[in-house]
Amino acid sequence: MAKKTEKNNDDIGEDVRLALYRSQQEVRQLEKRAYDLFLQNLIKGTSHLCIGQEAIAAGFATAMKPGDWSFCTYRGHGHTLARGASMTGVLGELMGRECGLLAGKGGSMHLTDVEKGAMGSYAIIGAHLPIAMGAAWKAQYKKTGEVAVCFFGDGTTNIGAFHEALSMSATWKLPVVFVCENNLYMEYTSIGDVTPVEHPAADRAPAYGLPKIIVDGNDADAVYRAARTAFDLARAGGGPSLIEAKTYRHHGHSRADPGKYRPDDEVKAWMARDPIPFYRQRLLDFGVSEASITAIEEEVAAAVNVATEEAKASPPPSQDLILKDVWADGGWAWRN
Amino acid sequence: MAELTYRDAVAAGIAQEMERDEDVVFLGEDIAAAGGVFKATVGLLDKFGPERVRDTPIAEQAILGAAMGAAMTGLRPIAEIMFSDFFAVCWDIVVNEIAKTRYMTNGQINLPLVIRTANGGGLRFGAQHSQSIENWAMMIPGLKVVAPSSPADVKGLLAAAIRDPDPVIFFEHKALYPTKGEVPDGEHVEELGKAKILRDGDDLTIAALAAMVPRAVEAAERLKDEHGIECTVVDIRSLVPLDTQTLFREVSKTGRLFTVEENPRLCGWGAELSSLVSEEIFWELDAPIVRITTPHIPLPAADQLEDLTIPSVDRITDTILKSLG
Incomplete structure (x- = not known):
């Protein structure tokens, strides 16, 4: 553990650490609110919370530059928020309101905010790995220096698109960073029961000529450092990285899943490694005052409350939207 | 007017558009160095270089995903699926991703891309390399679907598809590649959606x-x-x-x-x-x-x-x- 004397003198620094903490708090508090709104039946359909995995979203988003692209899965509320999407836009989309990021046309599993570089949440396992690769191809071809970051779960490492994207990205040396959030469960099944290797992403990396990278996904500093290293490599033309971040989701796979298939001891051990109290303690160890930490927590709580009220007050989307935006001309015509 | 084969009209249409717009890029299996298994893309690698005309592995999801990612970030990619039958191994990217993303994102994302493919029978290739699958594409909201019958239409409609701001599935017929026809000289662009x-x-x-x-x-x-x-x-x-x-x-x-x-x-x-x-x-x-x-x-x-x-x-x-x- 770092000493207080290193406060302003380590490789991360206090400003970034406060940003990492704020980002984790935003994701945690917003996801908790989403859970509450579910229980009140104000959020319909399904939803996949990332409570417990916030350090990964915060670590990568904080290391990204404006113009970089992130691609995530249906468990994407945190990644979208961490890139700077508005809380009202996120909650509004979950609640199917006009103020939603997609005006209610996408829903929980498809949060997107192109202006912020959040290039979409993809709900078919594996599909967005090749898509992120395509964005990286654009950056390489136009020599613009952007990096594409692609987040996915451990279950994705067994589908074909994962291997196709890794293979072609490594061959083309594309500036894309693949981030496996290994939360140990492929939906309702232990990843170890359905995978021939111990580390589902990292153990596959050598097949694509890539180094094996495993980080503690519950430590935002470790994630941030891994992100920075991978981005530097990508921007320097060194090609893709595959990073496996070990983590744990506190809830089940989705709204319908209480997660009863997980052993109590395992749940208890991981709850004790909750990334947020862990990082809070680190801030204290680095000499950040209790008052400034509490101020962040309270500011975030207030912002979540405001967003909740704004989303609740927002009307349902206009019916006009149903027949809009199939095509780039804004329409849906398939005939004359 | 010059007489071209249907096959040569493909390369002519792509070349016409790559010359006028540097955002047009082209990827697929065997399309660059080999000039395509049907020789429909001969000469494009020499003319436009390996950064714009890229051979890929046999990985159709990677090909179409790459086209989609490049399109949503500003390029106008052309992807080739060698035989239309192979759409079956990358249909998710076409149907769930390319066709739906503009609508689902409330118009935040545009996908100006073309997927060319060799469709249809007549070459004795059997049931996995001869299907006519234009109806698969036709039934999916969000895809434009074109299938030319003559060299002039290949060039003109392909050019129109590349300029179109939406995803277009372009069905070339493999039995028509050797057929010949008059193609207008100079820039030739047809209008999509006209019989x-x-x-x-x-x-x-x-x-x-x-x-x-x-x-x-x-x-x-x-x-x-x-x-x-x-x-x-x-x-x-x-x-x-x-x-x-x-x-x-x-x-x-x-x-x-x-x-x-x-x-x-x-x-x-x-x-x-x-x-x-x-x-x-x-x-x-x-x-x-x-x-x-x-x-x-x-x-x-x-x-x-x-x-x-x-x-x-x-x-x-x-x-x-x-x-x-």
Whole structure:
């Protein structure tokens, strides 16, 4: 553990650490609110919370530059928020309101905010790995220096698109960073029961000529450092990285899943490694005052409350939207 | 006017667009160094270099995902799926991602991309390399679907597809690659969504697509020469958008519609045409609509079997004569 004397003198620094903490708090508090709104039946359909995995979203988003692209899965509320999407836009989309990021046309599993570089949440396992690769191809071809970051779960490492994207990205040396959030469960099944290797992403990396990278996904500093290293490599033309971040989701796979298939001891051990109290303690160890930490927590709580009220007050989307935006001309015509 | 093969018109159309827009890039299996397995993209690598004309691994999800990611961030990619049958291994990217993303994101993401593919039978390749799958694409909201029958249309419609701001599935017919035709000199761009009348007659209307177009024209010539029957032949060219106005006008004129479809019967594009005509201009019809299709079976490989399966000039002619009584 770092000493207080290193406060302003380590490789991360206090400003970034406060940003990492704020980002984790935003994701945690917003996801908790989403859970509450579910229980009140104000959020319909399904939803996949990332409570417990916030350090990964915060670590990568904080290391990204404006113009970089992130691609995530249906468990994407945190990644979208961490890139700077508005809380009202996120909650509004979950609640199917006009103020939603997609005006209610996408829903929980498809949060997107192109202006912020959040290039979409993809709900078919594996599909967005090749898509992120395509964005990286654009950056390489136009020599613009952007990096594409692609987040996915451990279950994705067994589908074909994962291997196709890794293979072609490594061959083309594309500036894309693949981030496996290994939360140990492929939906309702232990990843170890359905995978021939111990580390589902990292153990596959050598097949694509890539180094094996495993980080503690519950430590935002470790994630941030891994992100920075991978981005530097990508921007320097060194090609893709595959990073496996070990983590744990506190809830089940989705709204319908209480997660009863997980052993109590395992749940208890991981709850004790909750990334947020862990990082809070680190801030204290680095000499950040209790008052400034509490101020962040309270500011975030207030912002979540405001967003909740704004989303609740927002009307349902206009019916006009149903027949809009199939095509780039804004329409849906398939005939004359 | 220069005479080009259908195959050469593909490369000509791509080259025309790559010259005018550096955002146009092209990827696929064997398309660069080898010039394509059907030799439809010969010369593009030399002309535009390996950064714009890129060979890929055999990884169709990677190819189409890359095209989508590049399109949403500002390029205008052309992707090749070598045989249209291979869409089955990357259909998720087409249907769930490319077709839906603009709508789901409330218009935040545009996908100006073209997927070219060799479609259809006649080359004795068997059931996994010969299918006509344009109806697969036609039934998905969010995809434009084009299938040219002549070299001029290959160049002009391919150019239009590349300039179009939406995803276009471009079905080239593999049996047509060696066919020749006049192609206008200089820049040539057609309009998407317009059917073309190839022959004008008052007795009946035949609607056809891709390789069925030259067969429909030949059948029409035979019907006139041998039986004095005058046929209108409409090349549908674009399934989405669909030129119903031209179709309705030509059907209203003759009172009879025959569709000639290479696809197996169920849910072929002719079924949609038939439905539209029945719903909207039923009283213009003098007789039931007749669909001439491949039977609802996988395609057999042997010469004699394949020839008897796909609608032929003989079958088109005989079906029409029988129907006219």
